[in-house]
Amino acid sequence: MTQLSLSSRETLLEDPPLARFAGLLGEPAAAQALIRLDRELDWQRPTLRLYGREHPIPRHQVWMGSPEARYRYSGRDFCPEAWHPEVTAIRDAVVERLADAGQAAGFNSVLLNRYADGEERMGWHCDDEPELGVDPLIAAVSLGAERPLRFRWKRRDAAAFNAWLPHDSLLLMGPGVQRRLQHALLPRRIEGLRISLTFRWVHPLSASGRPG
Incomplete structure (x- = not known):
């Protein structure tokens, strides 16, 4: 399990770019969030x-x-809820941290997932829906219990490999990650609540249901 010092950055992959940052919000802000x-x-x-x-997630x-x-x-349309003030503050912190790292980014949406314990999970997938455009940039914030995000190459x-995601960390999945890799949050004997926020830019849908 990798321990990151406050405000550090670790490059996990050069190509495609995959990087992890620690200390996004700092304490006590992260615990309060x-x-x-x-x-x-x-x-x-x-x-x-x-x-x-039909299966409940x-x-x-x-x-x-x-x-x-x-x-x-998966065949369902999701309409976004309005921004919550706490989520807006986290989004702004992500944009600022990425700007400090030389990466310009903007996000108009976020998927929040709540995992009550290590038994709750996310299966293998890649975030490559048409609404995200070609080679999207996705920023994932982790709060709570530390768990590993498992990555595998599509071509095998x-x-x-595992990317351990500590409390108050940020994982940047840059262009090419979704095209070349899949990821999953697999079951683990890990106690404690974890909430993840994956920020992204969704292109508006046209009347035909395709990105406009």
């Missing part, structure tokens, strides 16, 4: 259709952002 998001958001557990059957989530940031996933031409 975890408590506030847990208590104040309208956490939902939607069902997704897989192989012809193994976690709770909230889709949030600007009104035009509609998102389609290199070994899979």
Whole structure:
């Protein structure tokens, strides 16, 4: 398990760019953000259709952002809830940290996932929906219990690896990550609440349901 010093940056991959930052909000702000998001958001557990059957997702989530940031996933349309002030503050901290690192970024939406413990999970996937455009930049903030995000190469031409995500850390998945790798939050014997926020830019949908 990798321990990061406050405000440090670690490059996990050069190509495609994958980097981890520590100390995004600092304490006590990070702990207070975890408590506030847990208590104040309208956490939902939607069902997704897989192989012809409806299954509740193994976690709770909230889709949030600007009104035009509609998102389609596994055959369902998600309309964003309005920005919560705490989430807006975290988004601004992400943009500032990336700017300090020389990376310009803007985000009009965020998917928040709430994992009550290590048994709740996210399966293998890549964030490559058409609404995200070609080679999107995605920034993922972790609050609460530290867990590893598992990565594997789509071509299976290199070994899979873990990116441990400590409390108050930021993971930057740059252009090419979604095209070349998949990631998953696999079950672990880890106690404690974890909330993740994955910030992204969603291109508005046209009347035909395609990015306009």
